[in-house]
Amino acid sequence: MSGPPIYATTPQRIWYYGFRVLCGVIFFFLIAPILIIIPLSFNAENFFTFTPEMLRFDPEGYSLKHYRDFFTNPxxxxxxxxxxxxxxxxxxxxxxxxxxxxxxxxxxxxxxxxxxxxxxxxxxxxxxxxxxxxxxxxxxxxxxxxxxxxxxxxxxxxxxxxxxxxxxxxxxxxxxxxxxxxxxxxxxxxxxxxxxxxxxxxxxxxxxxxxxxxxxxxxxxxxxxxxxxxxxxxxxxxxxxxxxxxxxxxxxxxxxxxxxxxxxxxxxxxxxxxxxxxxxxxxx
Amino acid sequence: MKLKTVLLSTGAALAIAPAAIAQEMADSMTLVSWGGAYQASQVNAYASPYQAMHPDVEITWDESSPEAVAKLRAQNEAGNIAWDLVDVVAADAMRLCDEGLAMEVDHDEILAPAPDGTPASDDFGDLIVSDCYIPQIVYSTTLAYRNDVEDWTGTPDTVCALFDTENFPGTRTLERRPINNLEWALYCDGVAKEDIYDVLETEEGQDRAFAKLDTIKDQTIWWSAAAEPPQLLADGEAVLGSSYNGRWFSAIEEQDQPISMLWDMQVFDLDGWIIPAGLPEDRLARVKDFVYFATDTQRLADQAKWISYGPARESSAPLVSTHAELGIEMGPHMPTDPENAANTLLYNYEWWADYRDDLDAKFQAWLAQ
Amino acid sequence: MTDAAADAPIPKPDAGDRARPERQEPLLAADGSPLKKSLQRSLRRQKLRAFGLVAPLLLFVLVTFIAPIADMLFRSVENQIVSETLPRTVVALEQWDPEQDELPSEDTFLAMAYDLVEAQELKIHTRLGTRLNYETTGISSLFRRTGRGVDDFGEIYLDQFEDLNPNWDEAGPWVDLVADEGWEHPAPFEPSERFAALMSETAAAYASFARAIQQGSDDNPREEEPWAPVHMALYHDLMRTDPGAIAAYEGPRAEMLREARAAVEGFESQPVREMFVAEEEDWLDPEVWATIKTFSPPYTPGYFLTSVDLKLSPDGEVVAQDEDQRIYMLLFQRTLFMSLMIMGCTILLGYPIAYLISNLPLRTANLLLILVLLPFWTSLLVRTSAWKVLLQQQGVINDTLVWIGLVADDARLTMINNQFGTIVAMTHILLPFMILPLYSVMKTIPPSYVRAAKSLGATNWTAFWRVYFPQSVPGIGAGCILVFILSIGYYITPELVGGTTGTFISNRIAFHISSSLNWGLAAALGTILLVVVLVLYWVYDRIVGIDNVSLG
Structure with missing residues (x-):
């Protein structure tokens, strides 16, 4: 992606970048909810939110147990x-x-x-x-x-x-x-x-x-x-x-x-x- | 059939079920129940032992009890009854029986007598609320609260803690239907227990109940599945709420959550079997054979090993023992335990059959406002 | 939809030829037949072949989809249950005027007794009670309780007849007396004409008893004593029949009749109304009867009226529903409001994205489009569960806000189980449906127009607002209708994140199907919703053309 045209005025630049940031936020809104469940699904606890261990990237905080449950639960x-x-x-x-x-x-x-x-x-x-x-x-x-x-x-x-x-x-x-x-x-x-x-x-x-x-x-x-x-x-x-x-x-x-x-x-x-x-x- | 099976099943039949010998029996059954821990207790206490005796009988479970009336009606319209035995609450059983969708049964004929010879109809006593109904357990809808809330003054000891937002602030959770909630509201508004339904029958009484509920409306999450409240309390989304006592038991004892029971003004209800009307002979014979076994004194007492619901037979009560996995004494966790049943409310089926549609519309309108 | 005119290379002979009068010799085709005929034949063959290809699917959709919808529409007005369950009462009530504030006649009560006793044997009276209870509270238990005692209505006569001759409470003698000679169980019971001519009420009452037990519990009338209302009919018949006629009667068991006729004048009697009142006081309430009368026609607008918070009053007028039971208009309004909100949010969020993508080089645009399509392809339940996880009080968003310090730990935001939750989750779910049509329109807007406007001195804003935006309006229109149609009928997401204030009319429909069992009302609400959607669909077809729906 190229930047704004070099002849752009400051307000135009602000607008140009502002608009891209706005779009980025909307894309975030669109994608983040789907992506967020991926790490959460490796949660070692039965919680729906990030545990402190997970935030510290402690391997203890992660596990495959929910996947195990899916593949073993009749x-x-x-x-x-x-x-x-x-x-x-x-x-x-x-x-x-x-x-x-x-x-x-x-x-x-x-x-x-x-x-x-x-x-x-x-x-x-x-x-x-x-x-x-x-x-x-x-x-x-x-x-x-x-x-x-x-x-x-x-x-x-x-x-x-x-x-x-x-x-x-x-x-x-x-x-x-x-x-x-x-x-x-x-x-x-x-x-x-x-x-x-x-x-x-x-x-x-x-x-x-x-x-x-x-x-x-x-x-x-x-x-x-x-x-x-x-x-x-x-x-x-x-x-x-x-x-x-x-x-x-x-x-x-x-x-x-x-x-x-x-x-x-x-x-x-x-x-x-x-x-x-x-x-x-x-x-x- | 293998010889061993024949011997086993004949032996069992001779021992307990003289009525059901020498009939052609279907070798599969579809049982309808509620899923979850409750269905598991039925599998453990009735179905597995039965299948151990009859290895060639196949049992399919259908978790459709919440929609049992609607689905049985649909099956009846189609003239195609897919279910053999359906687990329903008393109000649904009465409705199904009234509509001719459930078979009327002679309790003394199809159910085993108590070990001391008391006929089944006496052993179940008043709990046979309909000619079609074969009760299994008594359960109750009751309150529980988180016992680690810091800004509470004292601990809740009556049902009216629900409305006491001063001493017990926080989010409540109640069932999304008028039944039970309106009764509790009136009771806590000072109506004597025995007058509740008379008051509720009048326009002013209903307004009074709704006005009482208004005081907590914006702090209440309304649930529609009984598994929600224990989850909400465990997650801290709510601090006080109603659910079935068995659900609370499993949250408290099995999952070790910081929750306490509040038995005050628990509302008793029943759960039991009905046999759909119009089953073919061979399937009916199989179902009768199963029901005879599954509702005998020992089986009903066994169920309490897996879930804290009281057996519907009087003769089962002394046989209730300890939890199958936790090993704790189950007696004190039964809704019928004298300690817990000090102040209970009798749910008026007849009254609700009349006022359900009306009050439900009012309740939903009230919720929606 | 332009009827695929572009790819129709074969001339349309019927259209062209008819306009032009025939002057020349007809052209001949290769086989010597006139060309016009030959072309027509080939056209017909083509039409047939095309239709033959379409027919299986058309039939399939008609049977598996259109028929169910039609069946449901029918349920919303169907009301045969009243006239089928209470045929005699419905006829008797025709004479009665509810305005008079009087109770119906003794004959109506009698008709009700006969209807009800038959209905309770067939176990259909409580279904009717439930149906009428939707209109007037209390009728459900009135029917249920009365149903339990109604086969003893007329017991007073049964006892007296039985005292006179025990045969009156025996099954066999009754069959001898009433049945047609040729009748044998299990054929449907037939009364003899001779007996019916003499004692019509008794014949009818007994026949209704016999058929009901045959049908209801597969019993043989020869083995079951008739219920008491039959004796009540017998008493009425005997009282009004001339002793001479009975003396002249020569059918089987005529002596029983003669004996009874002689004694009946001295019998104690009881009005039917009293029997009803002894069972349930509410039968004295004219409103009960008025409700039955109002809802006796085979088709009723009742469910539709309920759907818009109106009702038929017992005297047949359309009046507003009681204030504290008005819920459906509120729900429709809320469904409308939330759908509009969701639509608005998707425009706000979708427009910039579509604009950005359509103005980027193709490679980057394709990459970003995939980001839009990913949610579109992801399971609805995955997205809904994601929002449930995010919005909870102990969920990711609240945790983050508390961690940043924007929100105190004990004042976490309530973002789920309310309208906010539904709107956020559904905006997310429906956003691709706004972006894709917008993008397909914006892609076609030549950038030179905006450049031209700017070179002519327009500011960025003017160039956008006066030149670009008007050209993108068709895309907005298409996206809006699409999003609106989809959101107005949503069920799953509001059910899971909507709580009590964030639910749609669909959730109420589901409730009436599986919980309250008021299927007529569910059908009526569904019909209204369907009509709204079809109108929008029609508009959409007009504006965009349904063929032009692009699927990414």
Missing amino acids: DWQQALWNSVRIAPAATLLAVTLGTLAAIGLSQPHVPYRRAIMAILISPMIVPLIISAAGMYFFYSRIGLQGTYVGVVLAHAALGIPFVIITVTATLVGFDRSLTRASASLGADPVTTFFKVQMPLILPGVISGGLFAFITSFDEVVVVIFVGSANQQTLPWQMFTGLREQISPTILAVATILVAISILLLMTVELLRRRSERLRGMSPG
Whole structure:
């Protein structure tokens, strides 16, 4: 970063640096709360704050015991397992149906496109508590409340808007003459889809999938209502923990989740760049 | 079934459960409870010994008791009862029984008699507050305080210390619902214990209770899960508050926190099982077999080894022994211990069934202002 | 959303052709059919294929998401419970005018006795009691207590009939007397037409008893003696039936009837109202009856009225809720206020960041954007727990303030379990949703405009305020609506850090679903919230276009 222009007056300089300091403070506000839980999760005591030992960087003040608890406590392990069982299934469902629909929606002549789009996007717009309440009542009626299938269906519905949005976004830049060229060269529609279309929209599909995954993996409200004890996921366990038996294990879990989200974020970022590069290369 | 299992289970059945032989029984059960230390005490006292006798029975625990009524209603609407045995407080049991969501039981038929032959209905006595209810324990909602606050004058010895901000300044923590709080407020405003509900029935009485609560409103954290208050006191976020006596016990004795109990005006309540209505034969047979075992005199007394709640059977009281890990005598920590039960309040289920919606709206409106 | 017009290389024959009158010979396609037709066919095929691709998902979303929402909306007005549980009473009350301040007629009490005795066997009376208790306190226990005694209503007649002939308290003879010849348990009970023609009230009362025990506890009417209200019906029927008609009756057990007819004139009787009052005094309160009447239609605005602190008075008028029970308007206002506060805070904090990032070289900008995206990708619960840890009285912030000496140790700040906690935590959580749309708009503002303004003599402030800011307004609009929509329906964070004053309407909805079980009210509150959000969504779609939501 270069400094202010050399011709800047003193007030301009003050403003220039002042503004940067201000932005720094805001970034601090944005990031610090997430980072602060990382050292706290190594606390040797059952406290949520820095102990004097920790501030002195005394190794005595640090321990892995909260991580040990997470990896040995059957409740947390069950919750982790449930999350791992639910999120991929919901993602798969959302991505398959969502990609097909996004391709359909990007065709030139779709009747009632606006209305269909509104319906497909609605799970993202409707407040979660309302979705949760509606699903709770309705899934109870049809016997899906408290079942694995029920939770997967509900989470898939919540993830669909993200798949639709990301895949449609990649398709907007998609050059239709490519499919026509492929067809004119004798490829059938299926081949065209997998050989031409798919590689180009793949980044969109994957990042849509990641969004759907994180939506399900992070979701608490709907699963609390639609699920039962057998579907208690990691965020649900955290929610109960925060509301009831507050234990620092939550901070250990939180740290692990932050690590996961950094990984996911990097994947999405790489995919986005790749997609831009690919599209930049495609003619038109 | 392996021969050994057959022998074991037949032996056990012959010894204690003549009613439940020769029926087809499901080999899995879903039990619903509250989680935490309480559920652990049930696992230790009932479920593990039962599974030791019946190794092929699988037990799933569901921590849904706080929402049991809502979820049973939903299951009933769907015609799909997923639960086999549900642990609920007395008020919920009455509601479930009224609505036909819980099965009515003949206590003498499905529960074991006391060792001296007293039929179960006499052994449980008045605690059978509903035809569907199989009580397990008596617990109480009561106060506790941090015993290391320096700027206090004296130590709290009555429930009215709650409202005595002069001698006992500091943050309070009370449950986020009108039940118990309104009763304590009126009591500390000078209403005689036996008149509380009559006074509370009138508009002026309610105003009076809220006015009393007003005096501490801005110094109170309102909790919604009973695990919060011990945590708040342990962290020093609050100095005085209400929770279940078992939660206080575990904070004081097991976690060694500087907290003391205040038994004055503790409010008794019950916790027990209900069997959901409409279970298929084989599951019902299994549940009955389990309940017969899990609510017998010894089992209820055993539960007190892990948690400081009083067994619901009269015959269990003399068998209450010491804490399983700490080795301390559990008797003096029971809410029913004569020393602790010098001044108690009887919670009026009927009255609250009527006024709950109304007062809850008022209470929430009051809180929100 | 411009209907993807840009990438529509195929001409739209129907639009273009219709405008132009046909003059020439139709063009022919390769297979010899007219080109216009061929194009139309291909268009239809395309439409079908596109729709075929969309259909599975559309169906999926309709079933798993839209249907539940519709079902919930329906619950907010549904009120069949009253007319289904008390069908006779609802009809009888039609004649009654609550304005008169009189009690309903004896017939209404009788209808209530028949309804209630059936309902208590089916165990649905307390559900109704709970429902009506939302409107008038005390009805819940009135129904519950009366339900316990109602199968003895008319015991006075039962005793007298039984004294006359013990068969009147036996199961078998009653079945002989009332049942249709072809009826056998477990088919639903059918009274014989002959008997019903002679003694309609008794036939109806017995049939309701028989069906209720069949359905409620799977019992056989042949094994269960009827409850007392049936004898009350018998007494009424006998009293009004001409002895001649009974003498002429030839059905089974006719002799029992004849014997009873002869004796019934000398029976002691008791008004039904007295039976009710003996059980519960409150039946004399016209308000109870008025409440039942007011809420007897199958659909009710009652829950919606409650949601806005109004209520239907027992005489059917819309009046304001009692002052000390008004809570929902306050909650809506607070939800609105806090959402606006959060929105305002995110603008204040988000604008400088977006401005900074959009004016930096791409490499640095990307790096900083990742700092914005990290919180966006981090679990909501992680962020909420972080704030819980930070804001506690014994938490990191207070510890730091005490350590610096800004705050005394015994006067630590209360920053959690109140509005402050909710606003801070939610501002943090929703900030990326403000920064990202702002950034995407600011990125497109050419820096040359500001430079031009400055070269024309504008001060920095003027250049920003008059030139730059107006161009960034669309981004502010998009961000605001997005943040507002998201915050207005938040549940988790207010639940965990909001205490009592920092909670939203969503928390109340959750309370009504899982604790108070007032599902109708939960649905009504949810519907109102949903409508607000949908209106905002519509506005957002108008301004920004829902396709243009960017996800980082």
